[in-house]
Amino acid sequence: ARRGYPEAVFCAGKTPEQVGRIAAAVRERPDVTTLFTRADDQHAAAVLAALPDAAHDPDAGLLAWPPAPPDPTGGLVVVLAAGTSDLPVAREAHLTARYLGRESELVVDVGVAGLHRVLARVDLLRRARVVVVAAGMDGALPSVVAGLTSAPVVGLPTSVGYGAAFGGIAALLTMLNACAPGVSVVNIDNGYGAGHLAAQIAAPQDGVPS
Amino acid sequence: ARRGYPEAVFCAGKTPEQVGRIAAAVRERPDVTTLFTRADDQHAAAVLAALPDAAHDPDAGLLAWPPAPPDPTGGLVVVLAAGTSDLPVAREAHLTARYLGRESELVVDVGVAGLHRVLARVDLLRRARVVVVAAGMDGALPSVVAGLTSAPVVGLPTSVGYGAAFGGIAALLTMLNACAPGVSVVNIDNGYGAGHLAAQIAAPQDGVPS
Amino acid sequence: ARRGYPEAVFCAGKTPEQVGRIAAAVRERPDVTTLFTRADDQHAAAVLAALPDAAHDPDAGLLAWPPAPPDPTGGLVVVLAAGTSDLPVAREAHLTARYLGRESELVVDVGVAGLHRVLARVDLLRRARVVVVAAGMDGALPSVVAGLTSAPVVGLPTSVGYGAAFGGIAALLTMLNACAPGVSVVNIDNGYGAGHLAAQIAAPQDGVPS
Amino acid sequence: ARRGYPEAVFCAGKTPEQVGRIAAAVRERPDVTTLFTRADDQHAAAVLAALPDAAHDPDAGLLAWPPAPPDPTGGLVVVLAAGTSDLPVAREAHLTARYLGRESELVVDVGVAGLHRVLARVDLLRRARVVVVAAGMDGALPSVVAGLTSAPVVGLPTSVGYGAAFGGIAALLTMLNACAPGVSVVNIDNGYGAGHLAAQIAAPQDGVPS
Amino acid sequence: ARRGYPEAVFCAGKTPEQVGRIAAAVRERPDVTTLFTRADDQHAAAVLAALPDAAHDPDAGLLAWPPAPPDPTGGLVVVLAAGTSDLPVAREAHLTARYLGRESELVVDVGVAGLHRVLARVDLLRRARVVVVAAGMDGALPSVVAGLTSAPVVGLPTSVGYGAAFGGIAALLTMLNACAPGVSVVNIDNGYGAGHLAAQIAAPQDGVPS
Amino acid sequence: ARRGYPEAVFCAGKTPEQVGRIAAAVRERPDVTTLFTRADDQHAAAVLAALPDAAHDPDAGLLAWPPAPPDPTGGLVVVLAAGTSDLPVAREAHLTARYLGRESELVVDVGVAGLHRVLARVDLLRRARVVVVAAGMDGALPSVVAGLTSAPVVGLPTSVGYGAAFGGIAALLTMLNACAPGVSVVNIDNGYGAGHLAAQIAAPQDGVPS
Amino acid sequence: ARRGYPEAVFCAGKTPEQVGRIAAAVRERPDVTTLFTRADDQHAAAVLAALPDAAHDPDAGLLAWPPAPPDPTGGLVVVLAAGTSDLPVAREAHLTARYLGRESELVVDVGVAGLHRVLARVDLLRRARVVVVAAGMDGALPSVVAGLTSAPVVGLPTSVGYGAAFGGIAALLTMLNACAPGVSVVNIDNGYGAGHLAAQIAAPQDGVPS
Amino acid sequence: ARRGYPEAVFCAGKTPEQVGRIAAAVRERPDVTTLFTRADDQHAAAVLAALPDAAHDPDAGLLAWPPAPPDPTGGLVVVLAAGTSDLPVAREAHLTARYLGRESELVVDVGVAGLHRVLARVDLLRRARVVVVAAGMDGALPSVVAGLTSAPVVGLPTSVGYGAAFGGIAALLTMLNACAPGVSVVNIDNGYGAGHLAAQIAAPQDGVPS
Ligand SMILES: Nc1ncnc2c1ncn2[C@@H]1O[C@H](COP(=O)(O)O)[C@@H](O)[C@H]1O
Ligand SMILES: Nc1ncnc2c1ncn2[C@@H]1O[C@H](COP(=O)(O)O)[C@@H](O)[C@H]1O
Ligand SMILES: Nc1ncnc2c1ncn2[C@@H]1O[C@H](COP(=O)(O)O)[C@@H](O)[C@H]1O
Ligand SMILES: Nc1ncnc2c1ncn2[C@@H]1O[C@H](COP(=O)(O)O)[C@@H](O)[C@H]1O
Ligand SMILES: [Mg+2]
Ligand SMILES: [Mg+2]
Ligand SMILES: [Mg+2]
Ligand SMILES: [Mg+2]
Ligand SMILES: [Mg+2]
Ligand SMILES: [Mg+2]
Ligand SMILES: [Mg+2]
Numbered sequence A, B, C, D, E, F, G, H: 001a002r003r004g005y006p007e008a009v010f011c012a013g014k015t016p017e018q019v020g021r022i023a024a025a026v027r028e029r030p031d032v033t034t035l036f037t038r039a040d041d042q043h044a045a046a047v048l049a050a051l052p053d054a055a056h057d058p059d060a061g062l063l064a065w066p067p068a069p070p071d072p073t074g075g076l077v078v079v080l081a082a083g084t085s086d087l088p089v090a091r092e093a094h095l096t097a098r099y100l101g102r103e104s105e106l107v108v109d110v111g112v113a114g115l116h117r118v119l120a121r122v123d124l125l126r127r128a129r130v131v132v133v134a135a136g137m138d139g140a141l142p143s144v145v146a147g148l149t150s151a152p153v154v155g156l157p158t159s160v161g162y163g164a165a166f167g168g169i170a171a172l173l174t175m176l177n178a179c180a181p182g183v184s185v186v187n188i189d190n191g192y193g194a195g196h197l198a199a200q201i202a203a204p205q206d207g208v209p210s
């Protein structure tokens, strides 16, 4: 694996056959964790045919092999999802961080329209080494969270919404303009990227693979 | 005045001479309040030459004649400004509502990065018949406010910010996608429009002029 | 229900199973009205399986339970649809206002290309406490209506049109730039939001729930 | 002149010296009318130095030489300006049509927010062979006018407005999506183009130069 | 029919049942020509069930009843299509002009990449009272045509192309910026609008219906 | 200071007088570091009048008081600038990280057009706890850097460039789509935000202020 | 064939029947190579029914008849694909160049995230007369390649990616802003255009057909 | 010079002092040609102070030292400018090609609105090894030129135009969608890039520096 982290296979745009061939090759390298991301049902079937004991999270569209995530090191990665519709992307981030070796907690339905639900989580936020915040529509949650914690916040805009949500652009722009410092942003729906980055940020100070 | 409300003269794009001529004509109609909006220093001088006792708020770029606002009727208009830079636009909304006959309160520096400042105002928000929320950059404040009150919220995006704020587009999109119901939006920096609308919403139930 | 208004379940993006589970839970809370919005045929079937006596408007994609709307209080909500294609969104606004406790009238096919149809409705417009105007394509109707009434106008841009209509963006921009004051705008096709806001604006002066 | 119409010199982006040199050359061709468009004060001075008897309309930024427009032939060109700020562009259209040989009438301040002002002009509209409609902000006027006349309507969007007017894009889109048939559109602020096209449309049936 | 022209029924977005009901009503008004535009196979079947002798052009998605176009009056409408893919939209323009009472000629495959094909048509272009030019991709043909004729040119951008053609936006912008005067533009793929406008431009000088 | 970090005063959009007043108030709080960002020459003079010993970096438009940065703790923040024109923004990031308590190194002119200059810095990159990469135009450098290190990369798009650089949008999009994982992005030209975030990422594992 | 190069038939948007008719006509002209581009399975079947010995590359969606490419003349065309998903478009470019008479080499999976893979190809790059670089997502590869060779680089942005990749716009903008000189760009996914252009650039100095 | 070509110093965004310092350093390397691009009057003065015999073209904003261009080798570079306003950018391309060692001819005012002017140049076009076509507004000229020659065409969009020209975006899109093959595009107003690329394309087959 490049730089000590798992390999990731991006399944969207590949045929199940192509993904199946990659999965067969992966079987030869049990020392490296491989993640299959954006896997639909057919991709998953192809992976499981080659790697029957792979871990599979259908909501997140993610498979992992070997199935057991590493023992966690480094700091805590907290993943917040503003609404239930943001959950698949948030799970992708959460599981990626977990398979990259971090402890991770996932909390759902903490949108800014119900502030008490955010405020109820302040203790958790303050234990985090990094917080990933998935939100679509107005994308306002990272601004609020960044004001409540000194940990870095990874804004994860989702394509949830319609009309002037423009497939996640509105949320993306909101997060780029967050009025509290300490927020950076990844691509729309890029749960894998957010989880990967969070794992890097929360990596143990020493022993970072290069 | 059309439909019982003041006349408004939009000064931007008019020469001081043109505005001066309008002001001279206004002198003949003391029964109708006239607002001069988006007036820079030269516009203001031209108005004051013709109407020396006009009220003038340089920050808001607004002049009014006759200078005294009407006695307030109807409900309370609360205007929130997320940051100090949003103040000129917020004042334009506040004064417009006041000259259209409403009681109005203006509160500044209640951005979502410091939630306690918003939460400290919940009592005021709950007394409002309508809340105007001026915010630039991430434009996240209306979402939070709408979650705290059952009054209608008028989102007033401002051009405050830089880069991907795109002169207020980011804030505009955020507000259009507010995840709490009860938010509608006016044009970027349109303090006059927000104040006018708020005055209409908070108008006394009977006696609305048509 | 938050702040005294019905709960709304946004069905788009949820599976019929998920919606069905929510409907089953709703059965336990007959004291609160629940609206299911953006429900397609399968969502509707799932809701009706759990709540057989729910009211269902297939055009608007809306279900309500308990089925009877409350007795109306407050002012009149008038909803205009520029063309027949704007009708589903307009109905969603109309029914939402009705279930939030307002009297509401819906008028269709009053586009600006046939001014006489608009002018024939001036009496109705002047009885309204608030007017919701649904229009796609050029989105010009709210400008015309705002010039005919002193009630606040909620612009509801629809995605009706093609080419440079850009899925409702053209109508949205038109409404944001309405040359008559008193217009604000909600997201494209957001009939629920427009109806909710209209109900808040037309709420009885006292007794607003907080 | 190409195809029997006047030559036009677009001054914007040329130095006064360049424009002056062209004006000197024009003196040699008194048989062809030459228009200088988008001429600021310095351009105008340079033209007038070479052609002292040129006609000059500073508001429209237009000069013409020889100064007398031709006797009108063909049909009537009506030019409407929605607001006073649209006047410079509307005058450019009006004068261009006039110098291309058409009778032309210019009417100002007939925005859709005051429908009675439009309706008061229906007789004039019905005498027109073609109507040019200049409007900024919401650009809604052409839709209304096209519903009132069977003459072709040339939509002339202007850059009047701010915020989400986007320098005329909002008005341009509105006009492209006009819900009444019979509207076409030229570039933002392109008064010369609108006037030229109108003159072509209203040209006498025979004797069109080729 | 409003103002003496045929009625048009825009089928896209209507169900076959709705269109069938309109067609049945149309049967009662044989004195007015009715056009059904954007009709797919199912829409067409519904129309033909009610109006078995309606004229039907499947390529253009157009039906007309009564089926015979009026005897032509006024000037000639020439419709050019840059490529074969622009043909459906061009036919819609051509047939609309024909049913609105004009003589019309349609010429295909005259793109600017093969100038000789355009130049071979100069005689036809010079006989036209108005030229409709349908083009996608670079949308360059109207600029070339406008340089070859003194007739007004109606630019009809089509959604033909991919990538940076942006569904017709590239062609639309090209036409709005045509470097020859005398070009105006209608919405992307709006063959009906272009044909309607062309018929108005080429209408006989007298006897224009109002 | 909120959460243990310095206060920042954003000078752009404030008058020198306003900034001067803030600086005078700051004098009362020597225990908290205050940064003045986006300060032009006049802002700087106003700050220095009140705080004569403030540190001032004119290129970065930054002032700090008290002038001495804290002793560094935590990991190393490396800041790369693709070209000399990116230097002001990169210095803003570098100094912000330094005043928030991190060791920081700044390297200039390592654009991807000269890969050897990037490759010559691999050792430094691998010592970094976080890398900030400032780049305009194509914004390609973060993709390359992320492939060379396992540290998190903060993409800092700058407005350097012209034409289709769109004031930094091109660089912003490039970075959001970085083909190597481990990149997140802040707003265009937001050196302060990048430096603040980098300081948070490189904070010592314990003792993070909350 | 126009100007000595093969004819190309763009199948997308044509029915299999239309394509089949063209293929039948092509059989009469064996002296000219004809390429069928963007051919899906049904298009291919229609071509092969008329021209059974046509060469067919399903990945590239390309058929050629007569099937044998000409003997290569001129310089070497190197085609690089950043990732496997860019392969179909890259193959289209590669085969087009080959059928237009050039020697061509295709290299896959040389993205900037793994610089060693690019650097391993420097020898090949330096033998090229022109390099086509296909890349989606961040589109950063052409900038890197242009820094490694003095041959002209044809940037071929692909629609590979999601979210803020905007269907290839991000890659397109990156390439237009390449910080190394010597890069030009064709339309998104336009493998045919890139291959055609490359063949023209690498044409033998003499004997270019006109 | 990297890869045997001149060095280029991009003056825009540099102070005259910075440019002067670079010019002084350049004096030490008379064996390499250095170009100063985008130099305004002050930049030019600073360069000429250090290098008094530098060649200076104020229109193109270009200086070169040593002043004499190399003896031309390779093929002919033809540069076309659609209008006079495109001349500065076209001259930048022309001179860059000349200083990179190519023969180059520059032709102005050959816009598509006057086809005869283009057609009069066909002989020159057919002698070219590569054609650079500078055009703003509709950007239609490259499509026409590519249909007339088998040489590769470099589209050079300029920011000439207003309104929906969007500072060159309209021309850029037109060129990306050119309906004739053989066109690629550089950034808006990037005369240097176009000339550099043209020189690479027209380079002598052997002896290309690497
Ligand atoms: N600040 C403002 N923003 C938007 N519209 C305004 C503003 N001030 C006045 N208006 C509107 O512009 C109209 C007056 O425009 P004018 O006749 O150009 O002065 C008024 O009737 C208002 O509706
Ligand atoms: N293809 C078309 N494109 C744009 N507008 C159309 C089209 N066909 C009909 N229309 C317009 O749409 C109106 C009818 O719309 P509807 O009542 O929804 O059928 C007609 O009066 C026309 O003005
Ligand atoms: N250069 C900058 N860019 C973006 N945000 C900044 C910058 N400098 C300061 N800030 C933020 O703006 C806030 C201060 O804004 P203000 O109260 O208007 O001075 C600080 O808390 C920072 O979070
Ligand atoms: N007019 C220009 N437009 C775009 N890039 C340029 C221009 N002039 C020079 N360059 C590029 O910018 C680099 C020099 O940038 P700099 O070091 O900032 O002077 C050169 O290597 C060129 O590749
Ligand atoms: Mg924080
Ligand atoms: Mg609320
Ligand atoms: Mg009104
Ligand atoms: Mg009409
Ligand atoms: Mg013409
Ligand atoms: Mg990395
Ligand atoms: Mg190179």
Ligand SMILES: [Mg+2]
Binding pocket: H145, H146, H147, H148, H149, H150, H151, H180, H181, H182
């Ligand atoms: Mg060619």
